Amino acid sequence: MRDAGEDLHPFYVCEYRSKSLLKTIWRWRIISKEHLINDEIRAKEVRLVGAEGEQIGITPLREALQMAIDLNLDLVNVAPTAKPPVCRIMDYGKFRYEQQKKEKEARKNQKIVDIKEVWFRANIEEHDYQTKLRNVIKFLKEGDKVKCSVRFRGREITHADIGKKILDRVKEEVAEISTIERLPKLEGRSMIMILAPKN
Numbered sequence: 485m486r487d488a489g490e491d492l493h494p495f496y497v498c499e500y501r502s503k504s505l506l507k508t509i510w511r512w513r514i515i516s517k518e519h520l521i522n523d524e525i526r527a528k529e530v531r532l533v534g535a536e537g538e539q540i541g542i543t544p545l546r547e548a549l550q551m552a553i554d555l556n557l558d559l560v561n562v563a564p565t566a567k568p569p570v571c572r573i574m575d576y577g578k579f580r581y582e583q584q585k586k587e588k589e590a591r592k593n594q595k596i597v598d599i600k601e602v603w604f605r606a607n608i609e610e611h612d613y614q615t616k617l618r619n620v621i622k623f624l625k626e627g628d629k630v631k632c633s634v635r636f637r638g639r640e641i642t643h644a645d646i647g648k649k650i651l652d653r654v655k656e657e658v659a660e661i662s663t664i665e666r667l668p669k670l671e672g673r674s675m676i677m678i679l680a681p682k683n
Contacts, residue, residue, distance in 0.1 A: 520561040521576055522549065530561075530571040542568060599678070601631040604650050606640045613650075617657060624662050624681045634675045647675040655679070 520526075525545060532540040532548050535555055543551075552559040552573045560579070563570035600623040602616050623630045632654050634647035651668040658679060666678035 519576070520564060521558050522552070525549075525559065525561050525569070525571065527561075527569050529568050530559075531566065531568050533562075533570065533572040535573045548573075599629045599631050601633060604632065604634045604647075604654075606634055606636055606643065606646045606650070608650065617654060620654060620658060620679070621661065624658060624679060627681050629665065629681070630662075630679045632677045632679065636673045636675075641673055644670055644675060651675060651677045 527545055529542055529544050530548050532543045532551070534540050535557060540551075548571055549559050555573060557573050558576040559571050560574055560576055561569050562572050600619075602620050602623075604613070604616055608616075620630050620632065632651055634650050636644070636647065640646070647670075648668050655662075655664060655668075655677065661682055662679040663682055664677070665680045666676070668675050668677040
């Protein structure tokens, strides 16, 4: 295979190769930021675990590194706080790939809780109230939190107790499927209550 720097002047070839080497080193630094591997390990001796998980015992670092090189694998510091640190011989690239796969799977199974907002008016009609209540119930059953808000327009703000009655009614009607995370409280021209689904 032709090297990408083949047609360049010798000076530029040297610069090109050093840049590609730097890129490789930088990539491994990013990959290995969680663990110290190979030459990054600074201890004089390590408690060594073999490639098959067998306990080899306390070994000088040079010897452990040589064993990893002979097996064409990496020496990875898996417990840096231990005395001496615990190192394992493994294929670090494969190990990271499997870790990322597990993390991706865990994220896929994780339920992200959203906060849905349902607005009520102080002079809401019964039909509109029932429609909004159905939305509150639906969101709670889907496992989301619900922020119920009553908006006051103009002079309605002087009758904040009307808004509290509406929110208290919602709270009572969804009591079986929800818990109150935040009681009704006036904020500016809105009264807000937050409901969370029962586990």
